[in-house]
Amino acid sequence: MYTQLAWRNIWRNPRRTLIILTAIFIGVASMIFLASLMRGMMEGMVDNAIDNLTGHIRIRHPDFRNDPSVENRIPDPDSLIKEIKPLLPGGARIVERILVDGVINTSRENAGVIMVGIEPEKEKNCSFIGDAPLEGQFFSDDDKNGIVIGRALLEKLGTRINRKVVLMSQRADGEIASRAFRIRGVYRSQMSDTEKTFVFVPLHTARKMLMLGEDATEIGITLPGDRMADTDLSPLTESLSERLTDRVVVVEDWRQMLPAMNAYLEMFDAFLYIWYLVVFVAMGFGIVNTVLMAVYERMREFGLLKALGMRPIRIFWMVLRETLFLLAVGMGMGNLVALVGIHLLSGTGIDLTAFAKGVEMWGISRVILPVVTAGDFLTANLTVLILGLVVGIYPAIKAARFTPVETMRHV
Amino acid sequence: MVSVSVTDVEKSYRQGDVTVSALSGITISVEKGEFMALAGPSGSGKTTLLNMIGGLDLPDRGEIIVDGRNFRQMKSGDLADLRLRRIGFVFQAYNLIPVLTAEENVEYILRLQGVEKAKRKKRVRAILEEVGLSGMLDRKPSELSGGQQQRVAVARAIVSNPAIVLADEPTANLDSKNGEKLLELMKTMNREKAVTFIFSTHDAMVMEHARRIVHIRDGCVADDQRKES
Numbered sequence: 100m101y102t103q104l105a106w107r108n109i110w111r112n113p114r115r116t117l118i119i120l121t122a123i124f125i126g127v128a129s130m131i132f133l134a135s136l137m138r139g140m141m142e143g144m145v146d147n148a149i150d151n152l153t154g155h156i157r158i159r160h161p162d163f164r165n166d167p168s169v170e171n172r173i174p175d176p177d178s179l180i181k182e183i184k185p186l187l188p189g190g191a192r193i194v195e196r197i198l199v200d201g202v203i204n205t206s207r208e209n210a211g212v213i214m215v216g217i218e219p220e221k222e223k224n225c226s227f228i229g230d231a232p233l234e235g236q237f238f239s240d241d242d243k244n245g246i247v248i249g250r251a252l253l254e255k256l257g258t259r260i261n262r263k264v265v266l267m268s269q270r271a272d273g274e275i276a277s278r279a280f281r282i283r284g285v286y287r288s289q290m291s292d293t294e295k296t297f298v299f300v301p302l303h304t305a306r307k308m309l310m311l312g313e314d315a316t317e318i319g320i321t322l323p324g325d326r327m328a329d330t331d332l333s334p335l336t337e338s339l340s341e342r343l344t345d346r347v348v349v350v351e352d353w354r355q356m357l358p359a360m361n362a363y364l365e366m367f368d369a370f371l372y373i374w375y376l377v378v379f380v381a382m383g384f385g386i387v388n389t390v391l392m393a394v395y396e397r398m399r400e401f402g403l404l405k406a407l408g409m410r411p412i413r414i415f416w417m418v419l420r421e422t423l424f425l426l427a428v429g430m431g432m433g434n435l436v437a438l439v440g441i442h443l444l445s446g447t448g449i450d451l452t453a454f455a456k457g458v459e460m461w462g463i464s465r466v467i468l469p470v471v472t473a474g475d476f477l478t479a480n481l482t483v484l485i486l487g488l489v490v491g492i493y494p495a496i497k498a499a500r501f502t503p504v505e506t507m508r509h510v
Numbered sequence: 511m512v513s514v515s516v517t518d519v520e521k522s523y524r525q526g527d528v529t530v531s532a533l534s535g536i537t538i539s540v541e542k543g544e545f546m547a548l549a550g551p552s553g554s555g556k557t558t559l560l561n562m563i564g565g566l567d568l569p570d571r572g573e574i575i576v577d578g579r580n581f582r583q584m585k586s587g588d589l590a591d592l593r594l595r596r597i598g599f600v601f602q603a604y605n606l607i608p609v610l611t612a613e614e615n616v617e618y619i620l621r622l623q624g625v626e627k628a629k630r631k632k633r634v635r636a637i638l639e640e641v642g643l644s645g646m647l648d649r650k651p652s653e654l655s656g657g658q659q660q661r662v663a664v665a666r667a668i669v670s671n672p673a674i675v676l677a678d679e680p681t682a683n684l685d686s687k688n689g690e691k692l693l694e695l696m697k698t699m700n701r702e703k704a705v706t707f708i709f710s711t712h713d714a715m716v717m718e719h720a721r722r723i724v725h726i727r728d729g730c731v732a733d734d735q736r737k738e739s
Contacts, residue, residue: 100614100621107609403605406566407666408594409622410587503566507601 101413105420112393116425119389123429123483124436126382130375130479131437135469136449137374141367142470147289148357150227152196152215152297154319156336157356158183161349163316169199169271169309173348176315183320183339190323194221195315197305201268203248203298208256212248212298214268216305216315225321227288228299235260235284238301245301246280249294253285260285266298271310278308371475375482382483383490390422390494401498402506411499418498422491430480441469513674513706514540514563519572521558521729532558533569534729540708542673545700547720548710555729556710557678563708564597564676565589577673594622598667598705600677604659606651606666612638612658613647616666623670637665641695657688661695668699675699677709681716693719 109116149155158179160171173179176195184193197216202209215228219237222229228247238245246264248256258264260282267277280300288294306312324330332352339350354361394401401414448468521533532555540546548556561567562574565581574581577596581589593599606615613634620630638644641661651659660680667675677696681689697719700707709716717723725733 100618103614104607104609111609399603399605400607403601403607405590406564406593406599407619407622408590408592408597410590413622504561 101417101420105417105424108393108397108417109421109424112396115389115392119385119425120429120432122382122385123426123487124432126378127430127433127479127483128437128440130378130482131434131471131476132440132469133374134371134475134479135437135441135471136467137367137371138472138475139448139468139470141364143467145353145360145364147227148360149321149353151290151293152198152226152228152319153353153356154194154225155322155332156320156339156350156352158318158320158339158343158348158350159316160347167198167200167316168269169197169311169316172197172271172311172314172316173318173346174314176318177313179343179346179348180318183342186335186338186342187320188322192221192225192321194218194225194319194321195302195317196319197302197309197311197316199268199305199309199316201266201298203252203256204265204267205256205258205262208258210252210255210295212252212266213296214266214305215297215299216302217299218302219299225319227293228286228297231286231288233284233286235282238283240301240303242283242301243304244278244280245283245304247284247286247299248282249291249297250285250287251291251294252296252298253282255295258282266300266308268309270308276308276310278304371478372482375479379482379486383486386422386425386487387490387493389425390418390491391497393421394418394494394498397498398501398506401501402503405501406503406507415495415499418495419488419491422488422495426484426487426491430483433483434476434480438471441471444469511542513542513544513577514538514708515573515575516559516563517573517575519559519562519569519574521555521562521567521569532729533562535572536726536729536731538724538731538734540674540706542706543700543704544722545697545707545720546709546722546724547717548708548726549712549717549723550710550726550732551712554726556712556726558729559726560676560678560708560710563674564599565593594619595670596673598670598672598675600660600663600667600675600680600709602679602682604651604656604663604683606659606662608651611648611650612643612654612662612665615651615662616669619666619670633669634665637669638662640699641665655688656684657691660684660688660692664692664695664699668703668705671703672705674706674708677707679710679712681711681713686715689713689716 158173160173163171180193194217199214201212201214203212217228224230237247253259262282263279264282265277265279267275270276286294332354336350336352343350404414445468448466450466516536516538519533519536522529522531536559548559550556558567562569563576565576568581576592579592584592607618610618616638617630617634620633635644635647638647641664643658643661643665646654646658654662681692684692693716696707699705711717721737723735724731
């Protein structure tokens with residue numbers, strides 16, 4: 100009967116109840132929905148960063164970060180791969196690459212680039228270039244002078260597919276190497292800076308051009324599974340490092356390679372909690388106001404209940420139960436609307452192409468897909484529920500403290 | 511057997527900067543099964559005395575004993591329990607819970623007492639039938655007339671078989687016909703269930719029904735009349 104009474108009490112003034120329910124439902128829906136967009140944006144940033152030839156784990160010469168030249172390379176990468184393979188989970192993909200700074204020239208223009216020697220087939224599901232939309236075609240394994248460049252670089256150089264370009268870079272012996280390539284294909288990526296920076300040539304051609312024998316400048320490892328933003332790779336990185344102690348290499352996971360991104364991720368949850376709190380503060384005032392108004396309107400009734408022998412603690416719980424109903428109904432509606440919104444956007448996402456320049460600067464994808472986690476869902480709901488009940492305590496105490504004599508005099 | 515004993519009770523209130531004396535050393539003794547009216551003009555102290563006897567307010571001085579329990583020696587929780595189990599209230603303004611039906615309003619007291627559902631339902635229906643509202647169980651207070659609402663209030667007051675029913679001007683908001691009916695009902699309950707009824711009034715017609723009339727004036731007992739039955 101107490102539950103029934105509380106439920107009926109909240110519908111005494113339907114308009115007021117509907118207004119506060121709307122506030123709770125909008126608050127909860129926006130908490131979940133915006134959290135899903137923020138998380139989607141953040142995971143997109145992580146995916147972009149990992150895709151951008153970073154990989155989940157990368158093995159390089161210790162000096163390569165400060166001096167990215169072919170002098171700081173990994174000798175005999177094939178035997179290194181054989182050594183580490185047993186430590187990696189099934190489905191992990193390993194690629195060898197050569198990354199060096201270079202200059203690309205046409206007859207009229209030139210640009211500083213990073214020349215990347217790759218094996219195209221192995222790059223699939225490892226980096227953006229393996230799956231990037233392509234005009235023209237990729238070079239084949241036996242192609243000796245094919246090159247794939249980005250759409251933005253193509254436009255900057257004022258050239259087109261099948262035209263020749265010349266790449267220049269430093270060889271292993273310190274001399275400058277230059278070699279003519281023919282543009283086989285033009286790729287697109289999430290970010291135009293990527294399109295301007297990276298040019299791709301066959302791994303064997305890069306080795307020959309730079310006189311590297313069978314060496315590589317890096318070994319990239321891509322692990323199976325999604326949601327790497329939440330995965331701690333340090334145990335695997337440490338075990339790989341231990342296995343390779345006799346080699347002059349450094350093993351880093353993407354968090355170590357991208358410390359700024361890692362710091363952002365660590366702050367993300369704090370941002371989310373602050374956001375929840377801001378929304379709740381606005382909502383909390385509404386809840387207190389509504390329940391307090393309802394309590395003062397029913398002063399006589401609380402006095403009556405006390406006169407009839409109801410103990411103050413029961414009045415307290417009755418009023419708190421009314422707050423609980425308001426929260427539960429508002430949260431139910433909010434969750435439903437948020438989930439429907441997320442479901443509707445899960446296929447297409449939010450297209451930020453119109454703001455491409457701005458979002459690229461931060462490494463954000465042009466299309467943001469919402470990502471909802473059980474944790475975010477639970478946190479938003481628990482925040483509203485627990486804080487809602489906390490703010491509901493004040494009107495409940497007020498109701499419990501009315502004395503029958505004082506309320507009977509109240510008209 | 512004494513049901514209510516009020517001895518030398520004083521009570522004063524602050525009204526702004528002025529202290530108003532509501533009861534000035536009043537002493538009354540009420541026997542079990544009495545049907546007694548507290549009569550007097552507005553502001554004479556009738557409602558204050560009823561509130562004291564009901565344990566809704568405590569005296570500044572003096573002693574109140576109801577059903578053998580001295581209020582001075584009781585904690586507020588025990589007083590609430592005493593009100594719940596031994597005292598029934600009927601108010602001038604009906605004071606029913608508007609979101610509950612007639613049946614639920616009466617049942618609420620038994621629910622607070624922890625009476626099990628089947629027993630509750632049985633007793634509530636029986637008592638509502640006794641007060642002539644058996645066909646109106648599902649009606650909310652807003653769907654009942656003033657007389658019907660006050661009958662529900664009487665049913666609520668007596669459903670738990672209390673020792674005393676305190677009624678503060680129970681007929682004040684009713685027309686004379688409905689007032690008469692209500693008093694007849696209260697008298698029947700008093701007679702059949704041996705419940706002590708103490709009610710306040712300044713209506714001469716209501717006083718005629720009482721077997722004892724205590725006149726209160728300026729917070730003191732001015733006269734105490736008993737009628738021969």
